Amino acid sequence: MELQLETAGESHGPELTAILAGIPAGAPVTAAYLNARLAARQGGAGASPRQRTEQDEVEITAGVRDGRATGNPIALKIRNRDTTYAHLPPVHAPRPGHADLAGALNRGLSDARDVLERASARETAARVAAGAIAAECLEALGVHVLGHTVALGGVDVGGAVDDDLEACRARRDASALHALGSAEAVDVALDLVAQAKREGDTLGGIVEVVATGVPVGLGGHERPETKLSTGLAAALMGVQAVKGVEIGRGFASAALRGTELHDTIVPTALGELPARGGNEAGGIEGGMSNGQPIVVRAAMKPLATVRAALPSVDLRTGEAVPARVERSDVTAVPRLAIVAEAVVALELLRHVRRRFGGAHLEDVRAAIAAHRARMRATLAP
Numbered sequence: 001m002e003l004q005l006e007t008a009g010e011s012h013g014p015e016l017t018a019i020l021a022g023i024p025a026g027a028p029v030t031a032a033y034l035n036a037r038l039a040a041r042q043g044g045a046g047a048s049p050r051q052r053t054e055q056d057e058v059e060i061t062a063g064v065r066d067g068r069a070t071g072n073p074i075a076l077k078i079r080n081r082d083t084t085y086a087h088l089p090p091v092h093a094p095r096p097g098h099a100d101l102a103g104a105l106n107r108g109l110s111d112a113r114d115v116l117e118r119a120s121a122r123e124t125a126a127r128v129a130a131g132a133i134a135a136e137c138l139e140a141l142g143v144h145v146l147g148h149t150v151a152l153g154g155v156d157v158g159g160a161v162d163d164d165l166e167a168c169r170a171r172r173d174a175s176a177l178h179a180l181g182s183a184e185a186v187d188v189a190l191d192l193v194a195q196a197k198r199e200g201d202t203l204g205g206i207v208e209v210v211a212t213g214v215p216v217g218l219g220g221h222e223r224p225e226t227k228l229s230t231g232l233a234a235a236l237m238g239v240q241a242v243k244g245v246e247i248g249r250g251f252a253s254a255a256l257r258g259t260e261l262h263d264t265i266v267p268t269a270l271g272e273l274p275a276r277g278g279n280e281a282g283g284i285e286g287g288m289s290n291g292q293p294i295v296v297r298a299a300m301k302p303l304a305t306v307r308a309a310l311p312s313v314d315l316r317t318g319e320a321v322p323a324r325v326e327r328s329d330v331t332a333v334p335r336l337a338i339v340a341e342a343v344v345a346l347e348l349l350r351h352v353r354r355r356f357g358g359a360h361l362e363d364v365r366a367a368i369a370a371h372r373a374r375m376r377a378t379l380a381p
């Protein structure tokens with residue numbers, strides 16, 4: 001069974017639509033849970049006034065009955081409040097760093113409006129709603145996923161993620177930056193956001209997603225396409241403005257020795273999985289989940305729409321002009337934490353569906369339990 005997601009909708013069109021196929025029958029789908037994730041996506045310091053205009057609420061129009069997935073494709077709608085698409089001006093002065101120039105040239109247009117209406121991260125509302133369905137299904141299978149901000153504008157605001165991801169989630173949701181770091185560090189970063197806002201500038205940063213309870217063996221070493229690492233990297237790189245992804249120690253591991261980096265394998269009782277000396281691998285070896293928490297990070301560039309407009313060119317005349325300024329966030333890193341959590345949940349569930357199949361949630365549970373029993377039997381022949 002393959003999980004499939006398609007989204008449609010423009011930033012200022014009437015609504016966003018998501019169609020999610022492959023959720024097993026019987027999986028809980030709670031509108032309040034989806035709406036809480038949508039509210040989190042709109043929150044966090046640095047968000048533009050658009051986030052106060054839109055108060056996202058999901059409408060589930062197919063595939064769910066009495067709060068449970070039926071097994072049919074699920075259809076979701078999120079209405080836009082700002083529906084001015086038809087009346088918005090053309091965009092002849094592309095913003096460096098946005099999709100405007102490449103998209104307009106690609107389509108042979110001198111107006112980038114249709115390009116940016118779809119490139120805009122308003123689309124992530126649809127993906128967050130779909131990702132919340134995946135996350136709720138994973139939770140029913142004992143897998144928990146949490147995204148949080150670890151750096152903003154070069155300031156480290158990261159904090160330890162302990163075993164109780166739900167307690168971390170409450171702390172994350174209460175933080176203006178969706179961060180788990182100290183109040184002092186968050187204050188320093190908030191000052192930076194305020195300063196960038198005053199100066200008409202934007203900031204980037206880094207988010208981390210941690211997943212616990214992931215069954216061993218999701219993904220596969222056989223081909224690049226089967227690897228869980230490939231899927232997670234693609235899912236995160238597919239999010240607007242993400243410019244780098246790392247798993248575990250990632251780029252920093254390049255400077256370490258093998259004896260420093262690798263997580264030793266430590267014997268335990270017969271029938272138990274061997275313990276590990278650490279989790280520098282971020283829970284993935286050989287493209288497969290190894291039973292440790294999955295730890296992935298995504299780097300977000302500073303946003304392209306800067307009030308102190310960057311130099312550009314009028315696509316009609318070739319003359320030098322300032323880039324068009326649209327209503328924009330100062331930073332979207334806290335919001336990315338929620339989007340990243342959603343796309344990682346979707347990717348993990350995709351691999352759970354591939355590995356364990358099943359038409360009903362109980363089939364998936366039974367298949368995971370049987371797999372665990374077989375692993376234990378292997379370890380205690």
Ligand SMILES: Cc1cc2nc3c(=O)[nH]c(=O)nc-3n(C[C@H](O)[C@H](O)[C@H](O)COP(=O)(O)O)c2cc1C
Nearest residue numbers: 098099119120121240241303304305328329332335
């Ligand atoms: C949650 C979120 C919010 C974003 N908000 C803005 C924004 O307000 N202004 C902006 O210029 N870019 C914003 N972006 C990034 C652009 O959508 C992105 O840079 C653009 O589509 C070009 O794609 P690329 O950066 O991946 O090349 C946001 C991205 C995310 C994930």
